[in-house]
Amino acid sequence: MTVQPQTILFAQHGMTDLSGSQTIARLAHALALKDTLIVAPELHWVRTLFYLEPLIQSVQAVVSDTLSKYPDVPIRIIATSMGGVLWVELLDRHPEWWSRVHSLVLLGAPIGGSHIARKVDPFGWGIGIARDLGINRSAIAQRIAAEIPTLVVASDCGDGHDGVVTVESAVIHGAEFVCLSGVSHPDLRIHSAVMQEVWKFWANIKETIDSK
Known part of the structure; x- marks a missing residue:
């Protein structure tokens, strides 16, 4: 007998990363x-x-299949770096999912466009994934954050970036924002300070719901 989960947590890795x-x-x-x-x-x-786009299609298939199996279970999303960009695209395409999303957590995601990607592909000629990551999706993310509780975690290791993503490009108007100090881009996936911020964010959502 399959046990019905109370929550589904989608966790999405980033570029050149693994989900292990x-x-x-x-x-x-x-x-x-x-x-x-x-x-x-x-x-x-x-x-x-x-x-x-092929990555979006792959995750979309997994999410759609999971949601169909558990049609009444709320979902939470945690995504890092490129995975955050991917999820912003997915949510923009599927507003019918929004009512099921308890929260969205983005870790070091270049929603405003990756400055490194723009250097690699300054004219948008389509040099690998740089073309896609250089796009500014702030307006899309702002619409999502207006409807879905959203936490953005960035880090400043010096000069306003975490070694890969600038703090400025991670900011989303209307989302809760936390900027850590000295946490490298890869460590945003595993750092205890990130865990503390996510727990705090979820606890605040619960308090808000309970007070209604």
Whole structure:
């Protein structure tokens, strides 16, 4: 007999990353939500070097299948770096999912466009995934944050970036924003300070719901 989860937690890794125990899935399990089904789609790191659309399609298939199996279960989303960009695109395409989303957590996601990607592909000629990551999706993310409780976690390791993503590009108007100090871009997936911020964010959502 299959046990019905109380929550589905989608955890999405970023570029050249894996969903295994040392990455975003590790954070998802460490958060230790009770009665939670953790779904961490694996995109395979080589594919993340090319175009975003096939990755969106892959995750969309996993999410759609999961939601159809558990039609009444609320979902939470944690995504890091490129995975955050991917989820912003997915939510923009599927507003019918929004009522089921308890919260969206983005870790070091270049929603305003990656400055590194713009250097690689300054004219938008389509050089690998740089073309897709250089796009500014702030307006899309702002619409989502107006409807879905959203937490953005960035880090400043000096000069306003975490070594990969600028603090400025991670900011979303209307979302709760936390800027950590000295946490590298890869460590945003596993750092204890990130866990504390996510727990605090979820607790605040619960307090808001309970007070209504």
